[in-house]
């Protein structure tokens with residue numbers, strides 16, 4: 001049997017939970033052994049229906065809760081995308097390290113990491129300690145405290161474009177502040193975004209996110225709202241990722257009206273599609289030439305692809321950049337970082353930035369712990385993340401090449417995307433050719449094998465994933481691919 005590190009053993013658990021969790025972990029070891037024995041006894045090929053039945057059989061507690069939740073919780077989930085889980089959303093009772101356990105006692109090696117934030121894994125000791133130390137001193141003051149400037153100093157030392165920063169609670173909010181600053185600085189109203197890029201759920205950016213081929217065809221090039229009830233989309237101008245001519249044409253058609261260009265510098269929300277060589281330089285140049293602000297939405301790439309984010313990786317410095325997810329380590333934190341000429345609009349009060357819970361000490365205590373951990377030895381931990389990512393992506397490539405199935409994996413180290421598509425996509429439209437059903441079946445088989453992944457092909461790694469976790473996952477990938 002593979003050497004699987006039981007997550008709880010690596011961590012000092014919060015007081016009071018230790019005994020319960022130790023028992024849980026002992027059970028987990030026993031359960032894993034039994035599961036492995038069963039596998040050895042009866043190795044057989046699973047069809048997707050069989051996988052689904054197998055998952056259903058061992059997740060009755062989740063199904064019962066899912067049915068109960070739908071009665072009084074709108075949609076049964078707290079964020080719409082979670083509804084797409086197959087066969088139904090699972091309910092979890094604890095997570096520690098790279099492991100997470102559902103209410104039926106099944107443990108999984110977790111590559112969803114809360115959709116990205118848990119870069120140190122679940123309940124990382126550094127984070128738990130920061131919370132335990134800060135919580136007795138107060139959760140929020142609505143006033144000033146030392147952690148504000150301490151974290152701001154850390155951030156400005158790591159983020160190339162940051163003369164200063166400000167805090168909010170979600171990626172959605174902070175993107176709105178970035179766009180508002182750009183409008184204030186330029187006196188223009190529109191922004192240019194790219195199809196397939198996600199920048200939160202505000203009307204202004206929730207447009208042309210994941211349109212179907214039919215929607216694209218029938219839209220006649222107009223921005224496509226994602227849901228009903230959204231305000232008219234005329235302030236958004238949409239272009240294709242990696243399409244220089246399209247961006248030039250958009251500027252030409254909206255002369256003097258575009259305040260900013262916003263993008264995910266690596267398109268993590270749709271296939272982790274990289275900018276082609278020179279494309280970010282092109283965006284840097286054209287925004288300068290047209291007097292528009294360049295905004296990198298680093299909500300995913302920030303502190304994940306490296307200590308200096310995508311701007312460090314590509315050595316392109318935007319005017320403004322937004323952060324959330326990994327930086328908050330699981331707490332609701334977002335950050336706007338930017339050049340003084342824009343951030344000064346906040347300092348002077350010309351642009352409003354407000355929020356009751358902004359910069360609360362509990363969240364910033366965690367951010368400080370995350371940044372301190374990630375920046376140790378000049379970010380040496382990223383090497384481990386990248387090595388583990390490379391091991392998994394190589395396995396996926398090998399396994400599917402052996403089965404003669406086309407697969408494209410685009411990796412930015414500790415976040416990568418798997419799609420069953422023949423040609424490497426250069427934008428969202430080309431990603432539409434991917435076989436989503438096949439990926440969904442594969443993800444379900446992985447779930448059955450004890451590996452939790454997101455439904456859209458994205459995988460996240462944490463610093464808590466051990467050699468043993470990767471080893472075990474490699475074996476699970478091989479079995480699931482059968």
Ligand code: PMP
Nearest residue numbers: 170171172198199200297299300
């Ligand atoms: N920008 C990007 C690139 C994101 O991936 C997300 C969330 N997935 C957001 C913005 C919005 O962040 P939040 O969910 O915290 O509002």
